[in-house]
Amino acid sequence: xxxxxxxxxxxxxxxxxxxxxxxxxxxxxxxxxxxxxxxxxxxxxxxxxxxxxxxxxxxxxxxxxxxxxxxxxxxxxxxxxxxxxxxxxxxxxxxxxxxxxxxxxxxxxxxxxxxxxxxxxxxxxxxxxxxxxxxxxxxxxxxxxxxxxxxxxxxxxxxxxxxxxxxxxxxxxxxxxxxxxxxxxxxxxxxxxxxxxxxxxxxxxxxxxxxxxxxxxxxxxxxxxxxxxxxxxxxxxxxxxxxxxxxxxxxxxxxxxxxxxxxxxxxxxxxxxxxxxxxxxxxxxxxxxxxxxxxxxxxxxxxxxxxxxxxxxxxxxxxxxxxxxxxxxxxxxxxxxxxxxxxxxxxxxxxxxxxxxxxxxxxxxxxxxxxxxxxxxxxxxxxxxxxxxxxxxxxxxxxxxxxxxxxxxxxxxxxxxxxxxxxxxxxxxxxxxxxxxxxxxxxxxxxxxxxxxxxxxxxxxxxxx
Numbered sequence: 001x002x003x004x005x006x007x008x009x010x011x012x013x014x015x016x017x018x019x020x021x022x023x024x025x026x027x028x029x030x031x032x033x034x035x036x037x038x039x040x041x042x043x044x045x046x047x048x049x050x051x052x053x054x055x056x057x058x059x060x061x062x063x064x065x066x067x068x069x070x071x072x073x074x075x076x077x078x079x080x081x082x083x084x085x086x087x088x089x090x091x092x093x094x095x096x097x098x099x100x101x102x103x104x105x106x107x108x109x110x111x112x113x114x115x116x117x118x119x120x121x122x123x124x125x126x127x128x129x130x131x132x133x134x135x136x137x138x139x140x141x142x143x144x145x146x147x148x149x150x151x152x153x154x155x156x157x158x159x160x161x162x163x164x165x166x167x168x169x170x171x172x173x174x175x176x177x178x179x180x181x182x183x184x185x186x187x188x189x190x191x192x193x194x195x196x197x198x199x200x201x202x203x204x205x206x207x208x209x210x211x212x213x214x215x216x217x218x219x220x221x222x223x224x225x226x227x228x229x230x231x232x233x234x235x236x237x238x239x240x241x242x243x244x245x246x247x248x249x250x251x252x253x254x255x256x257x258x259x260x261x262x263x264x265x266x267x268x269x270x271x272x273x274x275x276x277x278x279x280x281x282x283x284x285x286x287x288x289x290x291x292x293x294x295x296x297x298x299x300x301x302x303x304x305x306x307x308x309x310x311x312x313x314x315x316x317x318x319x320x321x322x323x324x325x326x327x328x329x330x331x332x333x334x335x336x337x338x339x340x341x342x343x344x345x346x347x348x349x350x351x352x353x354x355x356x357x358x359x360x361x362x363x364x365x366x367x368x369x370x371x372x373x374x375x376x377x378x379x380x381x382x383x384x385x386x387x388x389x390x391x392x393x394x395x396x397x398x399x400x401x402x403x404x405x406x407x408x409x410x411x412x413x414x415x416x417x418x419x420x421x422x423x424x425x426x427x428x429x430x431x432x433x434x435x436x437x438x439x440x441x442x443x444x445x446x447x448x449x450x451x452x453x454x455x456x457x458x459x460x461x462x463x464x465x
Contacts, residue, residue, distance in 0.1 A: 033060055115156065169231040319336050411458045
């Protein structure tokens, strides 16, 4: 996520595979990530998906166990070509054919695969050496589908908002200069020719949390009653941040000559928790954003956005579960609608039919203002001394004198334990490198705390906010 700004015997049945836009549901789907060591098995997860009234599900791979679990359900499915295969597929039609045969055709029609995303946020998450292979890979996947008689399965790729050079006001929306002509224009040509979607990850949370002074929280949560923003270039009036972000991409596509391409919200959501230094990540805001988003996209008549009024905006909410193995800041592990045990983080109905008065009360938000004070980075669990020792070694190898105080005769050498030494090293590392983007995570071994772990003459370094 980024901040603002595959059998001849199957062919006769597969060839009948179509999408009827007349029955295309505006109800959001759900992104089903698997980066957790405590998640329910696929069949249970699929049952949970249906209990939320999801209409579609997005996978970040083509996991055969999950695809089999999705057989005979009415869930539309999006599968994904891994980022690491894009370069090879782009120049090898045989490889593309095999991938589609094994990961798509083998499951049709019992599993209702409707979308193939070639990679995930390629511009954001890979080096630019991969970018030029993206559209050729998309073409080869589409050719493989056609050669197998699979029609109306849309091919695309997900993009984050950082593909834009400018996004405000929306009418100034434009793609970055380094990708506009060599990458985005050929992509838009492909999407336009194949009548596919521009799959876009939209997170008002990141935009707001990066500038909470100048961006109103209610405006980001679809809660603003009186606040509006008028685009001086277009004259369009905005009542929420989400519409602003989506319309900036519509305007950017228009500038490259493709005003008619539809946007599919590939991810959106709000974190229900996070680290001490992450403002506004709480259950109240997550429930408010997600419920309001569902109401907006399911409203009749359709609302669309100011630049595309009345348009259908298909979408996926991120995510099904809180995933405890996602790297990065704490918010990355707290986007789920469900806890790993299957219980709901907050009440929600993706059909939009349940009145909010039927939902249980929400806890009051406690971190809508920035945390002020000192924060330390310490060991979160001590269940694996070998892994912890490796993380300690890494932290101490970074920077200059990071771990001097935990060397023999140092002020923090005692108690001489991996746990205490690692806690010191994590704090020292984070204090030194946070400004360069370092996080207090260490593959899930670390956590932030506002309780000073210092003792005696041993003073742990901290981050002051």
